[in-house]
Structure formats: structure tokens, C-alpha cells
Amino acid sequence: MANEEQKMEINTETSELKSVYDSSVKAEEDKEVKTSNSDENLVVNQDIESVESEAEAEKNLIPDLTEKINNLETKLQESNQKYETLNNNHLRLNAEFDNYRKRSVKEKEDLEIKVKCKTISDLLSVVDNFERARNSISPANDGEAAIHKSYQGVYKTLVDSLKRLGVGPMRPEGEIFNPLYHEAMLREYTDEYPEGTIIEELMRGYILGEQVLRHSMVKVAAPKTSNSSDSENNLGREEKESEE
Template sequence: MVDDIHQTEHDPASDPEAIEELLEEDAALDIDFEDVVEAAAATVEPAEGGTGSEGSSDPALVADLERQVAGLKAQLEDRANQSMRIAADFENYRKRTSKEKDELATQIKGDTVIELLPVVDNFERARSQIKPQTEAEMTIHKSYQSVYKQLVETLKRLGVSAMRAEGQEFDPLLHEAVMREPTAEHPEGAVIEEFVRGYQLGDRVLRHAMVKVAAPPENAPDNAEAGDGADSV
């Protein structure tokens, strides 16, 4: 990042004063070029009209004017090419900074959402564990559930999506296996239980889902005692 900052400070495409100075030099060259052409025309025209003059009879002066015109043309072409290069560099600089700005905004958004995920977990935990028995308890239950719903809708608008890991094939890029359970009811490698829900922001994984994964059934005699158990990994 430091190298990029130093490069930007010396990049003519990112310096408006350098561009203005270049344009002023181009304008000065245009004026000089017109003056030389007018002087050349004034010198050559009498010779074409047949009236004769000292200027028209001096081939050295005409050759010198032609050299000046050719030199100014070369300078104008060089300035035009330089202007196009600076414009292209400036466009690349603009696109690069715009991309970096978007990436930074996404990074900040993701980091903020990660801090909010435990709050979402607590709301979901309360919804599954608290069973209101009275009308007053139901009123409180509906109240905090409305807050939870508002929080979830806000996260969705930000582009956050919850993973639905249960029943899916285990993917180490999305899931974190904390237990393996030998079973014949599910194919090997399938997610059979989700302990902690995972979340994504676009393609970025904000939190891996913590899951239990199906393992092949244990049929060996040495493992008969542990046939129904679940072993952690």
C-alpha cells in the first residue's frame, strides 16, 4: 500500500497540475506553428506571384522555415501521444482506485457483520429454548422476535446469506467438521447435523458452519462397543 501511495504521488496521470501544464505547452506549440506557417507563406507567396523579393530568393531561409515547421510538427505529434498516454494512465488509475475502494467497503462490511453474528445466534437460541406459557410471556417473546426478524432482514439487504449445511455434502471451504458419526442412514461425507450456522457475504465466507459428518458404519468386532457412539475430530 505504501508503494502505491508513493507511485501515485509521482504519477502524472494523478496530478491535475501536470495535465494542465501539458495542455498549456500544447497551446503554445500551436501558436508557434501558426506563426511559422504564416511567415513561410509570406515569404513564398511573392515568388509564386512573380513579383520577386529578397525573402523569396533566399533558399536558405525557406529551408530553415521548412525545418522549423517539421520540428514543430514532430513536437506536436509527441505531445499528442504523451497526452493520450497520460489519459490512458489516468483511466487505469481511476479504475484501480475505484476497485480498491469497493474491496475496502466490502471488507469493512464483512468485519462488521462478523461481530453481529453472535447476536443472531443468541436470538435463535432463545427462540428454540424459551417456551412462553402465559400471555405476558408470549408478548415478550413476540417483542424480541420482531427485533430478531428486523436484524435478519437488515443482514439480507447487506448481501449476507445463511448456509443450509444439513443434508449437504461436506465442503471444507464452507463447513468445519467437529464430529463424525458412523451411520448407515446417510452417505459417507454428508452433513447430518448443524451445530453452528455458517454465513456468507457474497462469495466470502464470514463464518464456517460447525457440523457433524456421516462416517461409514463400524462393523469390525473390535469396535462393536463403540458402534453407536459419536467421536469428535
């Protein structure tokens, strides 16, 4: 009996110890589960806080970036305006310089033409004298003929030099009178030529390119009327008085 009681006591103690052990194990497992869940919750909470922090940082970054973009756009507009201003000034200066260059070249050319015209105009009287001498002198012997030929050679050299400079004589006979090139010295009343036609060149005119060196002095045709003789006599009288 004693042995059975001892066995029962041992079994009871064993059961109690096992129950305590199982409770301890379960409590430890629950503790570990809670700890694990707590760690996971902590990690999740940290991740959430990190994401929220990053989102907040990005949210604060957008206004900064927008402001920087606006500042850059403003600077770009200012740079474009400065470029346009400088470019317009550059174009204006180029245009002014080009106009100045063209004007300087034109003034230089005009001055050269004026000087050339003045110099050549002074030589035209020499040409006239040579032509008068050629038309009025008739050599009587071989000596005079040699002299005549000699100065006519000088005349030819002078005329060739003027041609090389661009000087040309006018040939107005048969043309209509033009006051830009001709100067009317006489009128001839006739039915043989249309009114205003140049009948004869009294003194040769010369041009240099489009520049008139000397107007051609001419006789101009006028329509024949009953008062033509009186008018012609009056014109001759006026010309004679002007010569005196």
C-alpha cells in the same frame, strides 16, 4: 549658240544637283534604316538580357526554394515527433489515472466491505442468542408468551435489516463439503450419504455477497468401515479436549 551652251550648263548643273539630292536622300534613308535596325537590335538585345536575367534569377531561386522546403520538412518532422511524444504522454497519463481511479474505487469498496463485515460479524452472536432462545424457551403462560413474542419481533427486525444489507444464511445440508464455506466439526460414518456430504449444520454460517462472514459449522458424512467406531470416538475425544 550661247543660249544652247547656257542650257547645257544649266542641265548639267541640274543633273548634278539632282544627283547630289538623290544621294543625300538615299544617304538619309540608309541612315534612318540603320537607325531603325539599331533601335530594333537594341530592343531585342534588351529583351534577351531581360530574359537571361530572369532565367538567372529563377535559376538562383530554385536552390533557395529547395532549401526552404527542406527546412519546412525538417520542422514538420520535429513537430510530428513532438506531437507523438506529447500524445503518448497524454495516453500514458490517462491510463495511469484510470488505473488509479479504478484502484481507488476497488480499495474503497474493499474497505467498506471489511467494515461492514466486521460490524455484521459482531451482530451474528446476537442473532445466535435469539435463535437459541426461540428453540429452548417454551412459554408457560400468556405473560411469558407475550414476552417471547416481543423479543422474537426484535429478532425478526434484526434479521430483516441484515437481509437488506445483503446478508444471507448458508443452507449447506445435502451439499458437498467445501472448506471455503464450511468448517467440519463432526464426522458421521454412514452408508446413507456419499462421502463428504454435509449431513447437519451445527452452527449457521452467513455470507455477504461473495464474502464469507462466518463459516458454517457442519457434520460431514464419512464412509463406514470396520474402524469407524474407534475413529469416531477419537474425533469426539479430540473435540472434547479442544473445547476444554
